[in-house]
Amino acid sequence: xxxxxxxxxxxxxxxxxxxxxxxxxxxxxxxxxxxxxxxxxxxxxxxxxxxxxxxxxxxxxxxxxxxxxxxxxxxxxxxxxxxxxxxxxxxxxxxxxxxxxxxxxxxxxxxxxxxxxxxxxxxxxxxxxxxxxxxxxxxxxxxxxxxxxxxxxxxxxxxxxxxxxxxxxxxxxxxxxxxxxxxxxxxxxxxxxxxxxxxxxxxxxxxxxxxxxxxxxxxxxxxxxxxxxxxxxxxxxxxxxxxxxxxxxxxxxxxxxxxxxxxxxxxxxxxxxxxxxxxxxxxxxxxxxxxxxxxxxxxxxxxxxxxxxxxxxxxxxxxxxxxxxxxxxxxxxxxxxxxxxxxxxxxxxxxxxxxxxx
Amino acid sequence: xxxxxxxxxxxxxxxxxxxxxxxxxxxxxxxxxxxxxxxxxxxxxxxxxxxxxxxxxxxxxxxxxxxxxxxxxxxxxxxxxxxxxxxxxxxx
Numbered sequence: 001x002x003x004x005x006x007x008x009x010x011x012x013x014x015x016x017x018x019x020x021x022x023x024x025x026x027x028x029x030x031x032x033x034x035x036x037x038x039x040x041x042x043x044x045x046x047x048x049x050x051x052x053x054x055x056x057x058x059x060x061x062x063x064x065x066x067x068x069x070x071x072x073x074x075x076x077x078x079x080x081x082x083x084x085x086x087x088x089x090x091x092x093x094x095x096x097x098x099x100x101x102x103x104x105x106x107x108x109x110x111x112x113x114x115x116x117x118x119x120x121x122x123x124x125x126x127x128x129x130x131x132x133x134x135x136x137x138x139x140x141x142x143x144x145x146x147x148x149x150x151x152x153x154x155x156x157x158x159x160x161x162x163x164x165x166x167x168x169x170x171x172x173x174x175x176x177x178x179x180x181x182x183x184x185x186x187x188x189x190x191x192x193x194x195x196x197x198x199x200x201x202x203x204x205x206x207x208x209x210x211x212x213x214x215x216x217x218x219x220x221x222x223x224x225x226x227x228x229x230x231x232x233x234x235x236x237x238x239x240x241x242x243x244x245x246x247x248x249x250x251x252x253x254x255x256x257x258x259x260x261x262x263x264x265x266x267x268x269x270x271x272x273x274x275x276x277x278x279x280x281x282x283x284x285x286x287x288x289x290x291x292x293x294x295x296x297x298x299x300x301x302x303x304x305x306x307x308x309x310x311x312x313x314x315x316x317x318x319x320x321x322x323x324x325x326x327x328x329x330x331x332x333x334x335x336x337x338x339x340x341x342x343x344x345x346x347x348x349x350x351x352x353x354x355x356x357x358x
Numbered sequence: 359x360x361x362x363x364x365x366x367x368x369x370x371x372x373x374x375x376x377x378x379x380x381x382x383x384x385x386x387x388x389x390x391x392x393x394x395x396x397x398x399x400x401x402x403x404x405x406x407x408x409x410x411x412x413x414x415x416x417x418x419x420x421x422x423x424x425x426x427x428x429x430x431x432x433x434x435x436x437x438x439x440x441x442x443x444x445x446x447x448x449x450x
Contacts, residue, residue: 207392207393209393227393228392228393228394230393242393242395244390244391244392244393245390245391246391246392247391272392275449275450276392276449322380322388322390323380323388323390
């Protein structure tokens with residue numbers, strides 16, 4: 001990619017128990033010899049570390065929360081766009097997608113190219129429609145039910161819902177609950193954060209496997225990378241994992257992508273029992289936080305997405321490499337109160353790449 | 359207790375599951391499909407090497423009888439136990 005382009009990436013949060021994917025996406029691009037552009041990190045909190053990491057981002061800005069409304073978001077993006085001249089915009093958080101997919105014409109009018117699903121495609125992979133999609137793709141999935149009242153937990157056993165099971169947000173968050181009290185507390189917390197309905201899902205025992213890829217919007221799944229979680233954080237997020245190659249998982253995921261002609265990045269989460277039977281847990285409409293493994297196995301998916309967005313030829317994907325591991329670690333970055341002030345009071349700032357200081 | 363009945367049905371995982379395993383000289387084994395890894399001792403390593411060529415029980419018992427100073431009955435019992443552990447790791 002010879003042209004110098006500017007890419008904006010969201011999800012610059014990186015709390016160790018539940019990091020956003022943005023920094024890993026930025027790292028995939030920054031370290032690629034085929035990328036020679038600028039990266040603009042976008043976050044929602046002044047303490048998102050990606051807003052201060054010059055090795056990955058050339059500038060960092062704060063966006064208003066999705067709940068602030070379209071006007072606030074578009075206004076902020078317009079201000080950033082006037083300064084940074086962004087070519088491609090890669091959102092990385094689940095909660096952003098419904099708004100951004102709907103606002104795609106406004107984003108494109110601003111000059112921000114996106115490679116996102118349509119609102120209909122996004123709706124089809126909603127967590128409350130998982131079973132429908134899984135059936136279509138020929139993969140098992142645990143029983144899932146939408147609820148709008150915590151009263152469900154007081155009579156759930158009569159309806160065949162024995163504890164433990166999982167309480168999930170429509171966009172994000174999940175908690176295994178073991179009692180009515182625990183379920184009620186989880187319901188209230190998740191509803192407050194993510195709104196209604198709240199989902200309950202039967203608990204599947206097994207090992208968790210994930211696949212990430214990019215859908216080209218024409219039914220094809222590109223550059224699949226599969227991973228088995230080897231260690232997880234207290235929130236169930238991968239802390240270590242290993243690349244694998246399982247045709248069953250690949251075929252099921254390819255069928256899911258084909259069923260909805262998915263356009264954009266995605267992550268398929270499944271549980272696998274000891275007999276090798278997969279149960280579809282969810283489909284996330286974005287890259288996962290472990291996406292750096294894709295660069296590690298020679299399938300740089302953020303770079304592929306960029307090429308698709310720009311209508312350029314895809315980079316070559318290496319043959320599947322199994323046995324490549326990632327082990328995540330937490331690290332501090334040192335910044336100054338002046339930098340923090342810029343982010344908090346001016347909404348963002350430019351960053352200097354470390355090598356430029358040498 | 360081991361019996362001829364145990365040996366009549368093949369106790370090992372399918373040959374295709376065994377052939378996909380990456381086995382190092384140190385006895386570290388990686389299954390690229392399931393992502394599992396495990397370690398085997400020297401005896402386990404030699405059995406796995408044989409199994410990657412053929413999962414017939416008889417040649418394996420015969421080879422182990424030649425290599426180790428143990429009764430056929432003991433070897434059969436250990437092989438059955440090893441096969442059961444292998445099925446857990448690489449699937450059946």
